[in-house]
Amino acid sequence: MADAHNTDGDFISDHESVEIVVWSEKYNTGIELIDKQHKELVSLINTLHRACCRGKALDAAFKESMSRMVEYVHFHFGVEQQFLKRIKYDGYKNHVREHTVLVNNILAAAKNFEEGRKFVPHTFVRTLKDWLLGHIAVSDKHYAAYVMEQKKKGVDFCILEEKKLD
Numbered sequence: 001m002a003d004a005h006n007t008d009g010d011f012i013s014d015h016e017s018v019e020i021v022v023w024s025e026k027y028n029t030g031i032e033l034i035d036k037q038h039k040e041l042v043s044l045i046n047t048l049h050r051a052c053c054r055g056k057a058l059d060a061a062f063k064e065s066m067s068r069m070v071e072y073v074h075f076h077f078g079v080e081q082q083f084l085k086r087i088k089y090d091g092y093k094n095h096v097r098e099h100t101v102l103v104n105n106i107l108a109a110a111k112n113f114e115e116g117r118k119f120v121p122h123t124f125v126r127t128l129k130d131w132l133l134g135h136i137a138v139s140d141k142h143y144a145a146y147v148m149e150q151k152k153k154g155v156d157f158c159i160l161e162e163k164k165l166d
Contacts, residue, residue: 020049021129027136029144034083037076038136044069045129052121062121066110069128073106080140087150089143098139102131 021042028035048069051061077099084092106128112119 019046021045029140044072048125070106
């Protein structure tokens with residue numbers, strides 16, 4: 001792929017268009033709403049990655065991307081936790097703890113970035129990517145298996161409809 005310019009006329013090199021995370025069906029939980037939100041989180045991580053590659057524009061682009069990530073993480077975790085609570089998932093407290101750790105790490109990184117403290121955006125993005133994919137592959141798949149077991153027993157999970165969890 002050749003170097004190009006974006007719609008703002010900024011120079012974009014090949015590595016800027018490369019995604020750091022590519023969604024794979026292996027991350028699907030089988031819960032449409034949750035999978036849709038996970039795909040959005042992956043997209044936001046890729047946006048953060050592209051912001052890291054922008055050189056001079058890093059501060060503004062990264063700050064905007066980080067703000068959107070923080071907002072969406074709060075939204076998604078709220079939806080997911082509400083769902084887990086409603087289905088009486090036995091791993092609820094531990095799942096919330098995992099979310100809290102990530103939120104605290106994101107907020108600390110954002111604060112360090114804002115205050116000009118030592119902060120390595122590329123490292124942060126890779127850490128975020130690794131955490132998200134690991135969390136989906138293990139913790140989220142665990143509750144997804146619980147949901148599937150319950151469905152086999154005839155439990156109705158119509159509470160998964162988007163309008164009921166927003």
